[in-house]
Amino acid sequence: MTAGLRYxxxxxxxxGAGRGLGRAYARLLASRGAKVVVNDPGVSMDGNGADAGPASDVVREITADGGEAVACTESVATAEGGRGIVSSALDHYGRLDILVHNAGIVRSAPLTEMTYEDFDAVLDVHLRGAFHVVRPAFPVLRDAGYGRVVLTSSIGGLYGNQGVANYAAAKAGIVGLSNVVALEGAACGVRCNVIVPAALTRMAAGIDTSAYPPMEPELAAPVVGWLAHESCTITGEMLVSIAGRVARMFLAETPGVYRPSWSVEQVAEDLGAIRDTGAPWILPVVPSAHVDHIRRSFAIATEEEQHVG
Known part of the structure; x- marks a missing residue:
């Protein structure tokens, strides 16, 4: 990240700024001039308990380095908590410019053993938690005519993984939410993107990481820093950060095959062409991927019908 980019x-x-990735994000933003609300209720990795220590510790680290920050221990898992987090920024600093939703918990289990409680608890923090902070923050950003929102997904959500149906569903849902924020914020200076990070944090407990390359949270923080900066030029996109590699992740679809009617057998017959990724459609969310998908699909149908006619 260019040294001149400040906040x-x-x-x-x-x-989720009391530890791991969130701590690295908060410290980076503060080191470059931002006033930071360090939100973390200090729960265990499975979402239980509470401890004001982690958030307070990060605030002390920031202030010791000459920055400005305040701790907030409200939970993103409830709408009330989300409102309290946003209010903390407004009450202490009178404004809000940047929202980074990083909070998360893990409750792993195979599908056959995952409880409904564990499914809901993970969605409450990751996905509903994102909405709980975005919902009160968005009107503030909209009315100010400026905002940067960074939501957190995961390769576990976009590619899936065994034993994490709750986490995967939540992280995939984050992408849809981010796209809507990007679309609705486009006219009022609010940009929203997704970070897909990987780092060695307490989530890696129990995993043999001895052969891993360097993957400290600080390695991923500059990507979030750029997405949170006024110079960020993208919206409605996903950036991956893992072990020093930064990349764009995107949805795409094949051009597919058009028929005026289909049978089950014809789907099987055309499957190779249906799945051919040689000339993919990559439709930018902003300004009009939704409409472009429909328009291009309809155009193929119309052209083929005219050709047949």
């Missing part, structure tokens, strides 16, 4: 005068909220 002077900006106020940032970072959820």
């Amino acid at each position: 002077d005068g900006r106020v940032a909220v970072v959820t």
Whole structure:
């Protein structure tokens, strides 16, 4: 990240900022001039308990380095908590410019053993938690005519993994939410993107990481830093950060095959062409991927019908 990019005068909220990736994000933003609300209720990895220590510790680290921050221990898992987190920024600093939703918990189990409680608890923090902070923050950003929102997904959500149906569903849902924020924010200076990070944090407990390359949270923080900066030029996109590799992740579809009617056998017959990724459609969310998908699909049908006619 270019040394000249700063956040002077900006106020940032970072959820799950007491440890790991969130701590790295908060410290980076603060080191470059942002006033930061360090949000973390200090729960265990499975979402139980509470401890004001982690958030307070990060605030002390920031202030010791000459930055400005305030701790907030509200939970993103409830709508009330989400409102409290946003209110913390407004009450202490009078504004909000940057929202980074990083908070997360893990409750792993195979599908046959996962409880409904564990499924809901993970969605409450990751996906509903994102909505709980976005919902009160968005009107503030809209009315100010400026905002940067960074939501957190995962390769576990976009590619799936065994034993994490709750986590995968939540992280996939984050992408849809981010796209809507990007679309609705486009006209009022609010940009929203997704970070897909990987780092060695307490989530890696129990995994043999001895052969892993360097993957400290600080390695991923600059990507979030750029997405949170006023110079960020993208919206409605996903950036991956893993072991020093930064990449764009995107949805795509094949051109497919058109028929005026289909049988089950014809789907089987055309499957190779249906799945051919040689000339993919990559439709930018903003300004009009939804409409472009429909328009291009209809155009193929119309052209083929005219050709047959």
